[in-house]
Amino acid sequence: MGNLLENMQGIPLNHYLIFCSIIFVIGVIGVLIRRNVIIIMMSIELMLNSVNLLLAAFSAYLGDPSGQVFVFFIMALAAAEVAVGLAIIIMVYRNTKSVDIESLNKLRW
C-alpha cells in the first residue's frame, strides 16, 4: 500500500479533471451518435462512472470521506436506473420488435 501511495504523489488534480471530462464527453458523444437504446444506456453509465471517479479524486484530495459515500449512493442509484431502464427496453421491444430509438418518435411534435 505504501508503494501505491508513493505512486500517487505526482498527479495534479487538473489531470483528473481533464481525464474525467474526456470520459464524460465520450459518453455524451455515444448518446448522440448511436441509435441502439441499450448502447445509449451504456453511454449514460460511462458518464455516471466518470463523475464517480472525479468525486473519489476530490475526496482523496480534500481528505474528506463524504465524497466516497456519495459515490456509493450514486452506484445504488445507477443499479436502480439500469434495472428500470432495461425493463422499459424489454417492454418497448415486445411492442415494436426493435431497439431503434427512431421507432419511439410517437411523442415528437
Next chain:
Amino acid sequence: MTIFYFVAFLSIFFALMTIFTKNPVHSVLYLVITFFTFTVHYILLNAQFLAVVNFIVYMGAIMVLFLFVLMLLNLNKDTEPMKSHLVKFMGVIAGMCLLVTFLGAFRVLETNNEFVQGHADIGLVKNLGKVLFKDFLLPFELSSILLLTAMVGAVLLAKKETRTNQNG
C-alpha cells in the same frame, strides 16, 4: 505516477471502442474492460471499498444485466441501426465543443498544480461505515426504499400483460 497515465489512456481507448464498435455484444465487453480500468483508478486513489464495490456491482451485476438483455433480445448481429455520417460528424463536433467548454472552465480554477494525495485509511470500510451510518443514515435508508421501488417497478414493467389478451 506513470501508472495513472497508462491506465487513463487504456480507459479512454476502451471507452472510445465502446461507442464506436458496431456489434453491441463487443460494445458491452469493451465497457466491462473500461469499468475494470476504473477499478484500478479507485485502487490508485486509495479508495479500496469503492474499488471492491465497483468491481462487484458494475462489472458483475450491471454488465451481466446488459449482456443478458442483449442476448435475450437476440441483438448479437452486425445489422445494427446506425445513424448517417452527417449526424455522427455533428455529434462528434458537439461533444468536442462540450470538451472545450469544460477545459476552458477548468483553466479559471485555482487548483492548478496541487497534487492529489491519497490518504491511506480514508477509503477503508471502517471509516466509510462510520461516516455512512453517522452522517448519512437517512439517505442510506432512503436509498434502500429507492432500490425496493426500482425492483418492484422493473418486475411490473417487464411482466407480460395478460389482461389485454383476455379482452382482445
